[in-house]
Amino acid sequence: MEGSDTAMIGAVFGAIFGAGFGILGNIFFQLKNQDVQLINDHIDGIYKIDGLAAQYWLGESDNLPALAARISGTMSASGYFLSDAVRLLGNKYTEFRRLDGELYDLITGGSFQTTDHEADFNRATEIIAKCNEMRSLLRNSRWSIYWSR
Amino acid sequence: MDPEILEHEKTMSEAEHMIEISKSFSEYPAGRVDSDGDYNGTRFRQDHLVDALQRAISAGKRLVVSLDGLKSCGSSFLEEAFGGLVRKENFDKKQLLDTLEIKYSEDRLSRFKDSIVRHIKSAKPE
Numbered sequence: 633m634e635g636s637d638t639a640m641i642g643a644v645f646g647a648i649f650g651a652g653f654g655i656l657g658n659i660f661f662q663l664k665n666q667d668v669q670l671i672n673d674h675i676d677g678i679y680k681i682d683g684l685a686a687q688y689w690l691g692e693s694d695n696l697p698a699l700a701a702r703i704s705g706t707m708s709a710s711g712y713f714l715s716d717a718v719r720l721l722g723n724k725y726t727e728f729r730r731l732d733g734e735l736y737d738l739i740t741g742g743s744f745q746t747t748d749h750e751a752d753f754n755r756a757t758e759i760i761a762k763c764n765e766m767r768s769l770l771r772n773s774r775w776s777i778y779w780s781r
Numbered sequence: 782m783d784p785e786i787l788e789h790e791k792t793m794s795e796a797e798h799m800i801e802i803s804k805s806f807s808e809y810p811a812g813r814v815d816s817d818g819d820y821n822g823t824r825f826r827q828d829h830l831v832d833a834l835q836r837a838i839s840a841g842k843r844l845v846v847s848l849d850g851l852k853s854c855g856s857s858f859l860e861e862a863f864g865g866l867v868r869k870e871n872f873d874k875k876q877l878l879d880t881l882e883i884k885y886s887e888d889r890l891s892r893f894k895d896s897i898v899r900h901i902k903s904a905k906p907e
Contacts, residue, residue, distance in 0.1 A: 704811075704853040711889030733895045741856035745811040745818075 667720055668780045674713045675770050681706050682763035685739045689759060691751030700745045707740060724773045731766045738762060798837060800829055803850030810854055813861040822861025830862065831870055837880050848885040848893050856896050864900035868907050877901055 684703045686692075693699045714732070718725050738759050743749040774780050802810060806829060807820035814823050830846075837844040848854075863881075866872040878901060883894045 700811075704809075704855065708853045708889070711892055714891055715888040717888075729891075729895070732892060733899065736892050737856045737896060737899065739856075741860060744855045744857045746813050746857060747816045748813075 664778055664780075667716075668774060668778050670713070670716055671720060671770050671774045671778075674710065675767050677706065677710045677713070678763050678766050678770075681710060681735075681739065682760060685759045685763075686756050688739075688744075689752050689756035696749060697745075703739060704745075707736065720777070721770075721773045722777055724769055728766075728769060728773075731762065731769060735759070735762050735766060798833055798842065799845040799847060800833060801847040801849060802854075803848075803852075805829060808850055808852045810851075810858045810862075812855075813857055822858045822865060825858075826862045826865045826870070830866060834866070834872065834877070834880060838876060842880075843882045844880055845882045845884055848883065848890040849887070851890060851893065854893055856900075859893060859896050860900045860904075863897045864904040867901060867904035871906055874901055874904070 681703070684699065684706060688696065688699050688703055717728055721728050738755060742752065742755065800806075802825070806825050810820045810822070810825060812818050812821040814821055830844075833844050866877055867874055878898070881897075881901075883897055885891065885894060
């Protein structure tokens with residue numbers, strides 16, 4: 633086999649491997665971006681819950697039952713993240729579950745959806761702080777697992 | 782009780798009895814007492830849980846509560862329904878946790894199960 637043939641075969645294999653790695657890399661980055669987007673969506677969801685729940689527990693609404701319904705819907709929507717959380721958050725999952733449970737009880741517990749409902753500033757403060765803690769955990773996981781800010 | 786509701790609260794086997802909250806009560810249970818709405822925690826506890834639990838305990842069987850189909854459910858409802866079993870109906874916590882089996886088939890409902898267990902554990906008889 634002449635040197636030019638060897639070079640040709642090498643070039644063909646190189647091109648095939650290069651293309652293969654390119655495709656695999658593309659798939660990898662697409663999957664990674666999809667996972668990062670799921671985390672971003674949940675962070676956005678926590679912002680929404682945070683705003684609505686603070687409004688509810690600070691008593692800043694003329695229509696509390698309607699606000700409670702919006703909170704319930706937003707909380708339910710955020711529950712779908714639990715299906716992906718184990719895979720997405722790795723060793724932060726246990727902490728995430730703890731925080732998620734605490735937030736759920738804080739936001740929808742006590743006098744939530746009752747006629748006895750009264751503003752509770754302490755609860756509102758705790759909700760805001762806990763939502764911030766949750767967002768921080770999600771951002772840290774996004775960075776440590778996906779190297780994405 | 783409505784025969785259709787009784788149909789849902791059917792005996793699954795000799796070993797256990799099942800209550801599916803979304804079918805036998807509501808997909809949107811909310812609140813604590815009657816003034817909060819028809820599908821409140823006190824009503825669920827009194828009409829669905831207490832008798833079924835007493836029967837299960839005296840027969841040495843488990844009571845399965847299925848969360849499947851719930852669209853939304855506040856922690857206040859769960860506290861009144863399940864925490865209320867300890868606070869108001871004087872059930873023993875350990876016996877309750879041994880007898881109740883909370884089931885769900887979607888991960889999003891795990892939040893409700895965790896909350897039920899927390900409420901039972903933290904409740905104190907009144």
